[in-house]
Amino acid sequence: MNDTTALRTNFLAYLESLKFEKRPQELYDPVNYILSIGGKRMRPVLLLMACELFGGDSKKALPAAFSVELFHNFSLLHDDIMDEAPLRRGKPTVHMKYDANTAILSGDVMMIYAYQFLIQGNEHLAVPLLKIFNQSAIDVCEGQQYDMNFETRDDVEISEYLTMIELKTAALLGGSLELGALIGGASKDNARLIAGFGRDVGIAFQLQDDILDSFGDPAKFGKKVGGDIAQNKKTFLLLKALELADAQKEKELERWIATDDNEVAKIKAIKEIYLDLGIPQLAEKLKLDYLEKGMAQLNAISVPKERKKFLRQFAEVLMKREV
Amino acid sequence: MNDTTALRTNFLAYLESLKFEKRPQELYDPVNYILSIGGKRMRPVLLLMACELFGGDSKKALPAAFSVELFHNFSLLHDDIMDEAPLRRGKPTVHMKYDANTAILSGDVMMIYAYQFLIQGNEHLAVPLLKIFNQSAIDVCEGQQYDMNFETRDDVEISEYLTMIELKTAALLGGSLELGALIGGASKDNARLIAGFGRDVGIAFQLQDDILDSFGDPAKFGKKVGGDIAQNKKTFLLLKALELADAQKEKELERWIATDDNEVAKIKAIKEIYLDLGIPQLAEKLKLDYLEKGMAQLNAISVPKERKKFLRQFAEVLMKREV
Numbered sequence: 319m320n321d322t323t324a325l326r327t328n329f330l331a332y333l334e335s336l337k338f339e340k341r342p343q344e345l346y347d348p349v350n351y352i353l354s355i356g357g358k359r360m361r362p363v364l365l366l367m368a369c370e371l372f373g374g375d376s377k378k379a380l381p382a383a384f385s386v387e388l389f390h391n392f393s394l395l396h397d398d399i400m401d402e403a404p405l406r407r408g409k410p411t412v413h414m415k416y417d418a419n420t421a422i423l424s425g426d427v428m429m430i431y432a433y434q435f436l437i438q439g440n441e442h443l444a445v446p447l448l449k450i451f452n453q454s455a456i457d458v459c460e461g462q463q464y465d466m467n468f469e470t471r472d473d474v475e476i477s478e479y480l481t482m483i484e485l486k487t488a489a490l491l492g493g494s495l496e497l498g499a500l501i502g503g504a505s506k507d508n509a510r511l512i513a514g515f516g517r518d519v520g521i522a523f524q525l526q527d528d529i530l531d532s533f534g535d536p537a538k539f540g541k542k543v544g545g546d547i548a549q550n551k552k553t554f555l556l557l558k559a560l561e562l563a564d565a566q567k568e569k570e571l572e573r574w575i576a577t578d579d580n581e582v583a584k585i586k587a588i589k590e591i592y593l594d595l596g597i598p599q600l601a602e603k604l605k606l607d608y609l610e611k612g613m614a615q616l617n618a619i620s621v622p623k624e625r626k627k628f629l630r631q632f633a634e635v636l637m638k639r640e641v
Numbered sequence: 642m643n644d645t646t647a648l649r650t651n652f653l654a655y656l657e658s659l660k661f662e663k664r665p666q667e668l669y670d671p672v673n674y675i676l677s678i679g680g681k682r683m684r685p686v687l688l689l690m691a692c693e694l695f696g697g698d699s700k701k702a703l704p705a706a707f708s709v710e711l712f713h714n715f716s717l718l719h720d721d722i723m724d725e726a727p728l729r730r731g732k733p734t735v736h737m738k739y740d741a742n743t744a745i746l747s748g749d750v751m752m753i754y755a756y757q758f759l760i761q762g763n764e765h766l767a768v769p770l771l772k773i774f775n776q777s778a779i780d781v782c783e784g785q786q787y788d789m790n791f792e793t794r795d796d797v798e799i800s801e802y803l804t805m806i807e808l809k810t811a812a813l814l815g816g817s818l819e820l821g822a823l824i825g826g827a828s829k830d831n832a833r834l835i836a837g838f839g840r841d842v843g844i845a846f847q848l849q850d851d852i853l854d855s856f857g858d859p860a861k862f863g864k865k866v867g868g869d870i871a872q873n874k875k876t877f878l879l880l881k882a883l884e885l886a887d888a889q890k891e892k893e894l895e896r897w898i899a900t901d902d903n904e905v906a907k908i909k910a911i912k913e914i915y916l917d918l919g920i921p922q923l924a925e926k927l928k929l930d931y932l933e934k935g936m937a938q939l940n941a942i943s944v945p946k947e948r949k950k951f952l953r954q955f956a957e958v959l960m961k962r963e964v
Binding site (some may be wrong): 400466 | 663664665667668719722723741742745746749750752753754756757760764767768771775778779782783785786787789790
């Protein structure tokens with residue numbers, strides 16, 4: 319069995335060998351660009367780990383690992399257009415470096431190739447692989463739509479927010495693990511357990527991201543701390559604060575939400591309200607609940623405990639804390 | 642065996658039964674909208690005809706027929722953004738009726754559903770169906786990219802133009818026929834022949850469209866006659882005219898190409914140059930060559946001749962002329 323680092327190295331070597339040299343260059347250059355500028359490669363590594371967990375040869379899962387990485391990057395290309403994001407991984411987004419039409423069409427072709435690589439080398443599993451992949455892919459689109467809807471809605475419930483992050487982020491993590499498990503020869507029950515582990519850890523991961531976005535160490539956090547607050551993003555933190563605030567604090571919150579000409583003061587003030595209401599602790603608690611639920615499913619998988627070591631470590635590192 | 646009309650009726654009934662009632666509504670409403678505003682349903686009908694040609698039950702091919710219609714409409718959603726097209730089938734395009742982000746994301750989810758329906762009811766054929774579908778889908782993207790590249794290139798060759806329309810338009814017609822043939826139980830050889838028939842008839846169809854765009858009867862032609870000329874679209878007609886023009890005619894052509902403030906005169910003048918150079922006749926000849934090549938492949942398919950009647954008629958109607 320290989321650890322995370324070894325599997326990531328194997329995946330990167332495979333990725334390097336797969337440059338799209340096809341014509342027209344204008345279609346494939348952006349594909350090579352987005353794939354080359356990095357990223358954590360979380361989904362492919364999870365897929366490979368799941369394959370090895372069940373005793374499979376992770377080399378046979380490399381095309382499927384590439385498939386989920388292609389799909390993830392396709393969704394980034396299109397999401398970045400929708401969100402008008404200038405940067406991705408510290409580099410210009412495809413629609414900025416090229417243009418929006420390029421980002422649309424190169425994204426499209428990446429999705430098609432994702433389906434091609436999905437079954438490569440595992441054609442005997444084509445039908446179940448397709449079903450899992452399709453469901454995750456539909457979830458990602460639905461999650462992105464909910465996320466966009468929330469921007470203009472004032473009545474988002476916490477349960478809706480949790481559903482949204484489950485669809486947009488956690489589903490593909492769970493799906494990647496389930497695909498790897500299937501290729502590794504897992505039973506249906508075990509495959510479902512690992513998918514559940516991935517979904518719950520994925521939700522915990524997103525909650526962690528939300529906490530860091532407001533309370534992270536600026537020196538360590540990759541993005542600007544306070545970005546969610548500045549953009550009035552309806553994360554768990556904001557929704558819970560609005561729920562718990564008394565009349566006066568609610569008025570204060572609403573006033574800051576309506577403010578867009580004093581970002582520094584806004585971030586500072588809203589963080590203070592969060593702290594007053596104990597929001598970081600509540601978010602941390604919810605995160606740990608999901609993490610625990612995920613770990614319970616990992617524990618329930620019927621393979622020897624020591625085989626689960628790397629997946630457990632992966633989840634812990636993801637949370638940047640010991641559990 | 643059913644004729645075109647009967648198969649189209651069956652397909653429309655199936656389509657009607659398949660409304661996307663899922664949430665979020667903002668994602669699925671545009672899907673229902675684009676599917677409801679009509680279109681010739683050429684690809685699904687061809688798929689069903691190919692299935693019946695080989696003795697298959699076309700009811701079993703309805704999900705795959707829906708798949709190619711979904712894919713075609715996905716590509717329209719995205720192409721219409723790229724081309725900034727205001728109207729489709731006489732109705733507002735999705736990016737105009739909703740917005741560009743909606744057209745991107747609803748298009749994406751249509752493509753995923755296309756893969757879901759592709760194998761529905763025909764899971765034993767999942768691998769070959771996927772391979773044919775993927776290749777056609779990649780072709781469509783590459784064709785669209787070439788089409789966009791040609792807008793800013795001044796050295797497009799006729800052979801490149803023919804490759805572009807083969808990829809962008811003919812590939813999915815051929816692919817639809819091949820998918821239907823496979824579901825109908827065709828041999829590999831017969832499936833390849835019908836795919837070739839579809840590709841060649843598809844190229845002929847696009848050439849016919851190019852001719853009609855400049856020389857069609859305004860009362861019968863759906864779009865504005867002269868649109869390609871007004872936009873300097875590098876169709877076979879323009880490329881051939883530039884090839885055959887002597888120095889003086891070339892200068893004249895170039896002058897009109899550079900003119901964009903007198904559309905009526907421009908269309909009239911360029912049409913006259915086309916007529917002087919015998920371009921419509923050459924286009925007609927090339928179209929018939931492709932049609933003949935296509936028909937030869939249909940003839941070579943090893944099923945009784947009378948079974949091919951409907952496909953032959955379909956091609957003839959498509960050309961709007963007797964062959």
